[in-house]
Amino acid sequence: xxxxxxxxxxxxxxxxxxxxxxxxxxxxxxxxxxxxxxxxxxxxxxxxxxxxxxxxxxxxxxxxxxxxxxxxxxxxxxxxxxxxxxxxxxxxxxxxxxxxxxxxxxxxxxxxxxxxxxxxxxxxxxxxxxxxxxxxxxxxxxxxxxxxxxxxxxxxxxxxxxxxxxxxxxxxxxxxxxxxxxxxxxxxxxxxxxxxxxxxxxxxxxxxxxxxxxxxxxxxxxxxxxxxxxxxxxxxxxxxxxxxxxxxxxxxxxxxxxxxxxxxxxxxxxxxxxxxxxxxxxxxxxxxxxxxxxxxxxxxxxxxxxxxxxxxxxxxxxxxxxxxxxxxxxxxxxxxxxxxxxxxxxxxxxxxxxxxxxxxxxxxxxxxxxxxxxxxxxxxxxxxxxxxxxxxxxxxxxxxxxxxxxxxxxxxxxxxxxxxxxxxxxxxxxxxxxxxxxxxxxxxxxxxxxxxxxxxxxxxxxxxxxxxxxxxxxxxxxxxxxxxxxxxxxxxxxxxx
Amino acid sequence: xxxxxxxxxxxxxxxxxxxxxxxxxxxxxxxxxxxxxxxxxxxxxxxxxxxxxxxxxxxxxxxxxxxxxxxxxxxxxxxxxxxxxxxxxxxxxxxxxxxxxxxxxxxxxxxxxxxxxxxxxxxxxxxxxxxxxxxxxxxxxxxxxxxxxxxxxxxxxxxxxxxxxxxxxxxxxxxxxxxxxxxxxxxxxxxxxxxxxxxxxxxxxxxxxxxxxxxxxxxxxxxxxxxxxxxxxxxxxxxxxxxxxxxxxxxxx
Numbered sequence: 001x002x003x004x005x006x007x008x009x010x011x012x013x014x015x016x017x018x019x020x021x022x023x024x025x026x027x028x029x030x031x032x033x034x035x036x037x038x039x040x041x042x043x044x045x046x047x048x049x050x051x052x053x054x055x056x057x058x059x060x061x062x063x064x065x066x067x068x069x070x071x072x073x074x075x076x077x078x079x080x081x082x083x084x085x086x087x088x089x090x091x092x093x094x095x096x097x098x099x100x101x102x103x104x105x106x107x108x109x110x111x112x113x114x115x116x117x118x119x120x121x122x123x124x125x126x127x128x129x130x131x132x133x134x135x136x137x138x139x140x141x142x143x144x145x146x147x148x149x150x151x152x153x154x155x156x157x158x159x160x161x162x163x164x165x166x167x168x169x170x171x172x173x174x175x176x177x178x179x180x181x182x183x184x185x186x187x188x189x190x191x192x193x194x195x196x197x198x199x200x201x202x203x204x205x206x207x208x209x210x211x212x213x214x215x216x217x218x219x220x221x222x223x224x225x226x227x228x229x230x231x232x233x234x235x236x237x238x239x240x241x242x243x244x245x246x247x248x249x250x251x252x253x254x255x256x257x258x259x260x261x262x263x264x265x266x267x268x269x270x271x272x273x274x275x276x277x278x279x280x281x282x283x284x285x286x287x288x289x290x291x292x293x294x295x296x297x298x299x300x301x302x303x304x305x306x307x308x309x310x311x312x313x314x315x316x317x318x319x320x321x322x323x324x325x326x327x328x329x330x331x332x333x334x335x336x337x338x339x340x341x342x343x344x345x346x347x348x349x350x351x352x353x354x355x356x357x358x359x360x361x362x363x364x365x366x367x368x369x370x371x372x373x374x375x376x377x378x379x380x381x382x383x384x385x386x387x388x389x390x391x392x393x394x395x396x397x398x399x400x401x402x403x404x405x406x407x408x409x410x411x412x413x414x415x416x417x418x419x420x421x422x423x424x425x426x427x428x429x430x431x432x433x434x435x436x437x438x439x440x441x442x443x444x445x446x447x448x449x450x451x452x453x454x455x456x457x458x459x460x461x462x463x464x465x466x467x468x469x470x471x472x473x474x475x476x477x478x479x480x481x482x483x484x485x486x487x488x489x490x491x492x493x494x495x496x497x
Numbered sequence: 498x499x500x501x502x503x504x505x506x507x508x509x510x511x512x513x514x515x516x517x518x519x520x521x522x523x524x525x526x527x528x529x530x531x532x533x534x535x536x537x538x539x540x541x542x543x544x545x546x547x548x549x550x551x552x553x554x555x556x557x558x559x560x561x562x563x564x565x566x567x568x569x570x571x572x573x574x575x576x577x578x579x580x581x582x583x584x585x586x587x588x589x590x591x592x593x594x595x596x597x598x599x600x601x602x603x604x605x606x607x608x609x610x611x612x613x614x615x616x617x618x619x620x621x622x623x624x625x626x627x628x629x630x631x632x633x634x635x636x637x638x639x640x641x642x643x644x645x646x647x648x649x650x651x652x653x654x655x656x657x658x659x660x661x662x663x664x665x666x667x668x669x670x671x672x673x674x675x676x677x678x679x680x681x682x683x684x685x686x687x688x689x690x691x692x693x694x695x696x697x698x699x700x701x702x703x704x705x706x707x708x709x710x711x712x713x714x715x716x717x718x719x720x721x722x723x724x725x726x727x728x729x730x731x732x733x734x735x736x737x738x739x740x741x742x743x744x745x746x747x748x749x750x
Contacts, residue, residue: 031509286607287593294597298586305585366582368547369643370598371570435566 009110010124015042016106017125024364026438037441044128051132054448056139063140070147076235078140083158083234085136087166088315093445094170095311096354097126102269103362119266123167129445130163144237151237154244158234161250165230168258173311175265291372295380300387302359312355313388316348324396332403333396339410339469342393346417347458349389350425356385357429357439364439375496377437378430382422389418409478416485417465421458423492428454461488498523498681499544499650504553506539506705513539515705516553521650521681526672528696529685530725532733536705537685538578541654544683545575558649571599574648576656580639584628588619588638591627592645599646606645613641616667633659640668644675651675651682657691669695689725699725703733 018041028034041047062085066078101107101122137159145152233246289297303309320341327337360367367377393414400407429440444451465488468480499521506514514536521527529537542548543555546566555562557569583591596606614620617637622630627638636659644651651672657665672682672695686692692699693713700710709716709732713725722728 035509285589285593286596286610287603289593289597291598291600294594298583298590298594301590302583302585360583362581363583365547365577366580366642369545369570369573369575369577370595371567372598373567 006121006124010121010128011042011044013106013110013121013125014044014128017100017104018042020104020106021100021361021439021441024361024439025441026434026436027432027440029434041446048128048132051129051446051448052135055132055135058452059136059139062136063143066140066143072238075144075148075151076238078235079144079155079158079237080232080235082137082140083162083230086130086133086159087162087230088318089133089445090130090163090166091170091173092166092311092315092351093129093443094126094167095174096358096443097129098170098174098265098269099306099309099355100358100361101125103358107269119262122266122269123262126167129443130167133163133445134159148237150240154237154240154247155234157247158230158237161247161254162230162234164258165250165254168254168261170311171261171265172257175261175268291376292380292383295377296383296387299356299359299380299384303355303384309355309359310388312352313349315351316345316389317392319348320344324399328399328403333400333407335400335404335407335410335474336470338396338400338407339413339466341396342410342413342417343462343466345389345393345396346413346421347455347462349385349418350421350454350458351444352385352388353425353429354443356381357442359384361439364437367437372437374430374435374437378426378496381426382419385422385426386418389421390415393418406474409474412482412485416482416489417462420461420465420485420489420492423489423496424457424461425454427492427495428457464488498556498558499527499683500554500556501540501544502554504540504543504555505551506536506543506548507551512705514543514550517702517705517707519700519707519710521683523681524676524679525697526676526682526684526695528692528699529683529702530687530689530692530699530729531685531702535702535733537702538654539705540702541575541652541683541685544569544650545573545652546570547575571646572649574643574646574651576640576643576651576653578655578658580635582627582635582639582642585626587624587626588630589623591638592641595642595645601646609645609647610641613644616671617641617664633661633664636660637664644671649680651680653682653684655685655687657686657688665691689729693725701729701732708732 015038019038022028022034022037022041028037059082062082063078066075068074137155141152141156141159143152144155230250233243233250236243236246324333324341327333333341394411397407397410397414400410429442442450465481465485468477468484471477472480501520502518504514504517505512517536517540519527529540531537539548543550543562544557546557546562546569549563549566558572560569560572562569583594586594592606592610595601596603601609614623617640619634619637619641622634622638627635630638636656640656657668660668676682684692684696696713698710698712699716701708701716709719711719716728716732717723717725720728720731722731
């Protein structure tokens with residue numbers, strides 16, 4: 001049971017987390033501003049209410065088709081997309097917050113005290129940022145509770161289950177990939193590639209199951225078109241009996257997994273970090289590259305050594321993966337489809353921002369002692385944020401070219417678009433007047449309005465670039481689109497200088 | 498050379514450093530001594546270009562730290578009390594990163610590293626993650642990181658705490674060597690015999706203000722005390738406080 005004392009510890013820890021993040025934010029000037037920010041952030045009830053109200057309009061937007069046409073098919077489609085939101089955010093937020101808790105060592109002061117600190121406090125702490133996300137689903141759930149009460153109850157239960165699944169999988173990802181550093185040996189690259197592939201496969205598991213269900217089960221006429229896997233199962237609430245059984249099965253799987261993994265993460269958070277030590281003495285290699293390149297290499301090494309930090313990069317892949325699979329299944333990828341996926345990947349690529357910024361959270365004081373200009377630091381971060389979307393976009397171009405060779409001409413998009421979206425968000429976050437470097441305090445859940453603003457800015461730039469591509473013949477549209485993209489990138493570069 | 502004039506730094510309404518003035522000449526080791534919370538670390542961080550002063554002027558090699566923090570950092574090597582750096586980089590990766598950011602030529606970097614790594618007995622740790630190193634070894638890494646670029650000014654904030662006696666002696670020798678090359682150094686420590694051994698002049702601060710400065714011998718003479726610890730306790734007005742606390746403890750333990 002949750003006691004008052006547990007809540008008190010959670011509040012202290014939450015306040016500590018807010019303080020440590022705000023302390024590193026270079027845009028916060030002086031003690032007074034810091035105090036104000038901490039005071040605001042530490043009023044948990046007010047903050048949760050504010051966040052909930054903030055997410056509500058987006059929930060309304062998501063649910064509008066349901067209000068407009070009260071049809072089972074539309075309700076199923078809306079519920080499926082509504083159910084994805086808490087799942088994705090809970091997964092992402094759990095991994096990101098665990099990484100933050102681990103690197104900031106907020107539990108350290110409690111270790112020596114005679115307090116019974118247990119894993120439930122960890123979940124409680126993480127749920128402060130997760131609970132307001134329920135607002136995304138609230139309009140749809142309330143609508144269903146009023147007009148289809150039984151189905152509404154199921155919808156609410158599915159949304160809560162989605163939270164639990166995302167939260168649990170976040171713990172699984174962090175416990176498997178978050179604690180141990182690689183050995184630094186020659187086989188590390190292969191291991192990392194395999195780990196990343198494993199992560200993508202793991203996160204795409206639900207879509208893969210659905211694909212299998214479509215191909216094998218539905219064709220065998222065994223279960224017709226009934227969806228048994230979350231989040232598609234959240235849209236199947238009009239088969240209440242089967243749906244309830246599916247829900248129970250999901251919970252029967254996820255609750256024991258949650259109980260197991262939350263304790264595992266908790267124990268490992270309390271333990272000293274595992275760091276591999278190479279026993280063999282070997283010659284070290286001295287090399288000196290440009291500052292931007294060295295900072296980029298540093299970020300990549302750190303990200304690939306703690307694979308859990310890559311989750312931010314995997315979210316955009318997870319978002320486009322089902323659509324890519326569906327397009328490939330239909331008639332293969334066209335030039336326009338490939339371009340559209342690259343645009344989407346680059347736009348959602350900014351979701352890795354938190355991972356890229358938090359890489360330096362423990363070492364920012366050290367970086368401040370080096371003669372590093374803000375411009376150099378921001379440029380390295382632009383490259384770090386772009387590099388994985390560029391690599392994935394190139395894979396997409398390769399795939400598109402296999403189906404339609406002319407798709408090869410989209411290669412420049414693979415480079416330009418991720419660089420543009422990264423430049424926009426980082427120029428915005430580092431737009432404070434001061435020249436000092438630091439880590440802007442930013443999280444997608446807590447700064448959702450900022451995130452939407454950044455998406456709008458990226459959307460405007462991408463809209464201008466995409467307009468000639470989708471409206472003019474390819475011969476004129478593509479070169480004009482590249483010209484605009486180059487101009488936008490050049491403008492962003494000039495702004496940094 | 499370091500020049501500090503009327504330096505003041507406020508954190509909110511509290512002044513951490515107040516109207517502080519002193520100078521450190523070329524080839525001089527200046528000790529900054531003071532009780533906890535006296536403003537030593539704040540002063541060191543201002544001089545390293547990490548934080549800005551609220552008012553007053555601080556210059557390093559003629560550069561104003563507020564106006565040219567990046568240029569100042571090029572000339573300064575800062576060794577902090579708690580070395581916090583990239584724990585998932587190996588030691589050599591960290592040195593390579595510092596070399597790149599500081600623009601040290603590869604050949605020079607190799608030569609310098611070979612000497613320093615050998616001096617600090619770090620060879621076997623070069624391919625290990627910094628996070629796996631002990632506090633003392635991290636401190637050695639931090640020292641090398643700070644002097645790798647041959648800085649004109651070295652700022653040392655209680656940085657000898659983690660070193661064993663052998664390494665502390667090696668570090669002292671390195672400091673004397675750098676001093677002979679004309680480098681200016683500012684050194685804060687709580688270990689007063691160490692300050693006595695290393696520093697040409699010392700300044701004592703309390704409550705963010707300089708209360709006295711001079712050579713160790715001058716200070717002893719002025720305050721009629723035998724060693725620096727007694728001078729320190731007398732000048733920081735801690736003598737009576739120490740006796741009161743000691744007596745109180747005797748009664749309660």
